[in-house]
Amino acid sequence: MGRVITVTSGKGGVGKTTTTANLGTALAMRGARVAVVDADIGLRNLDVVMGLENRIVYDLVDVVEGRARLRQALIKDKRLPELCLLPAAQTRDKDAVTAQQMIDLTNLLRAEFDYVLIDSPAGIEAGFRNAIAGADEVIIVTTPEVSAVRDADRIVGLVEAAEKGPAVLVINRIKPRLVSRGEMLSVEDVLELLAISLLGIVPEDETIVIATNRGEAVVYDPNSLAGRAYINIAQRLAGEDVPVMAIPDQQGMLDRLLGLFGRRRT
Amino acid sequence: MSDLISIKGSRDGLRLRLDANAAWQDLLSRLDQHLSERRSFFHGASLVIDLGEREVSPAQLDEMLALIRQHGVQATAVDSSERTTRAAARSAGLTTRPLPRYTEPVAAVESEALLVIRTLRSGQVLRHTGHITLIGDVNPGAEIIAGGSVVVWGRLRGMVHAGALGDSNAIICALELTPTQLRIAELIARAPERHEVRRPEFARVVAGEIVVDGWEAFKR
Numbered sequence: 001m002g003r004v005i006t007v008t009s010g011k012g013g014v015g016k017t018t019t020t021a022n023l024g025t026a027l028a029m030r031g032a033r034v035a036v037v038d039a040d041i042g043l044r045n046l047d048v049v050m051g052l053e054n055r056i057v058y059d060l061v062d063v064v065e066g067r068a069r070l071r072q073a074l075i076k077d078k079r080l081p082e083l084c085l086l087p088a089a090q091t092r093d094k095d096a097v098t099a100q101q102m103i104d105l106t107n108l109l110r111a112e113f114d115y116v117l118i119d120s121p122a123g124i125e126a127g128f129r130n131a132i133a134g135a136d137e138v139i140i141v142t143t144p145e146v147s148a149v150r151d152a153d154r155i156v157g158l159v160e161a162a163e164k165g166p167a168v169l170v171i172n173r174i175k176p177r178l179v180s181r182g183e184m185l186s187v188e189d190v191l192e193l194l195a196i197s198l199l200g201i202v203p204e205d206e207t208i209v210i211a212t213n214r215g216e217a218v219v220y221d222p223n224s225l226a227g228r229a230y231i232n233i234a235q236r237l238a239g240e241d242v243p244v245m246a247i248p249d250q251q252g253m254l255d256r257l258l259g260l261f262g263r264r265r266t
Numbered sequence: 267m268s269d270l271i272s273i274k275g276s277r278d279g280l281r282l283r284l285d286a287n288a289a290w291q292d293l294l295s296r297l298d299q300h301l302s303e304r305r306s307f308f309h310g311a312s313l314v315i316d317l318g319e320r321e322v323s324p325a326q327l328d329e330m331l332a333l334i335r336q337h338g339v340q341a342t343a344v345d346s347s348e349r350t351t352r353a354a355a356r357s358a359g360l361t362t363r364p365l366p367r368y369t370e371p372v373a374a375v376e377s378e379a380l381l382v383i384r385t386l387r388s389g390q391v392l393r394h395t396g397h398i399t400l401i402g403d404v405n406p407g408a409e410i411i412a413g414g415s416v417v418v419w420g421r422l423r424g425m426v427h428a429g430a431l432g433d434s435n436a437i438i439c440a441l442e443l444t445p446t447q448l449r450i451a452e453l454i455a456r457a458p459e460r461h462e463v464r465r466p467e468f469a470r471v472v473a474g475e476i477v478v479d480g481w482e483a484f485k486r
Contacts, residue, residue, distance in 0.1 A: 150388050150406055150407055151388070153387045153388040153405050153406070153407065154388040154407065156387055157387035157388065157389060157390050158389075193403075193405060193406075195385055195403070
């Protein structure tokens, strides 16, 4: 039986969809059978990020309402035969699905795949509740910004209340230079407030923007720092005992020089 | 507090008890007065209504529910020993629990102080008529509302209202007192912009103002 893992955040635009797509791809690259499910009904974009938009025939709502079998709606990834996408419906809204229907759907998927990753919509309403209804585990994505962390805290509480916890955390878009200047929340600041365990961190990286706009996962790019970060997270998710990837300070030379003269602040 | 009605906090939350014999209209007007005098405590609260042995018609119950709703209060359940009363509550969409008949009022376990061990996160509210001790952090966006004093054995970064039923002698203390806002009785204070303070502190009312001091300064 596979693991059903929901990726959620509360705040929009922190990287849920990118995280779902890249974690799914990274897990499939390890040979696991992976289904990624877009639960953002009415505002789908997991298919776009994965470059599979033009292959959609049936969607999640078609399956739930019995117009299509699960097999018909699942779309195979362009490169990895072990990776499948179940797209959201674009012409419906969150009320098109109930929590019980999501639980039934995840049970079907659990039987066929090792990992079922569900991309949750932003917010705390019905869409979010549906997205966690069938989950065994929850990953909360946040960025090191006060507003995103505040929303993540709210989500941690709701996940606990729904007895899906304890959730684990991915901190996305860390800018090491800002952190070292004390102008951005550090990983430690975020963890001190949220008090949940850290699954991994992802640096701000323009290769993400380029790959996402092309509809490709960034984990294929061996030179991408963010891609390596997602592979690290997938390893940890799979239970490998590897440390959270450290992010090199991109200030580089100057910092190292200053370091030589012992001027670096701690 | 009037004898006709009482609202007490317990581990299950707030409980509204109504006198079994007084006229219904008298009860409602007392209730109206009680809630409006303690608006800052009750707004947003939910409570269990204990109607005892009184027979209450659906129309009467609707009237009461509408009244408490006006004060921003929600009923979660109705306890009653009368079947007709429970039926009225069910038709109003509330859960009901039967009460045993003819029970001597057992010294109810209504702790004056409430001890809670957890992290209070954004959007979560802890509300109690007595004192509250929380072992854990109060994160930004979380709220504690107490009739008495509040002790936070942890970081207080959210909002705390002590003495919310009007007691200006209530105090608030925390290992790290960096709240978004503090309220004691009718007074409101915003936390000053300051650097991190790494010592326990407490807040109390001095000459009509909320004053924060280091723990060593605590003298009664």
